[in-house]
Amino acid sequence: MATRTANKQPSLTERERQVLKLLVDGYANEEVGEMLNLSRRTVEAHRARIMLKLNMHDLPALVKYSIKSGLTTADEHRNDPRMPD
Secondary structure: OOOOOOOOOOOOOHHHHHHHHHHHOOOOHHHHHHHHOOOHHHHHHHHHHHHHHHOOOOHHHHHHHHHHOOOOOHHHHOOOOOOOO
16 A cells, blocks of 8 residues: 655646745735736635645745745845845
């Protein structure tokens, strides 16, 4: 019988990865929806599924996950005017 390894992360769909990348880049749900041609509620549903799959409860945890998984880097945010100093 196969067992799941403790460090294996659940897989995200391509759309979930797109939504996650934009959210951790600092875009609001409405902005993500406009960029991906989705409604705000659809973005919220993707965000909820991402958090459920990854067992995370807030945006900082998602940011940490996305950096550790290579989806984004801390350096990407250094020159972003939306990010606080």
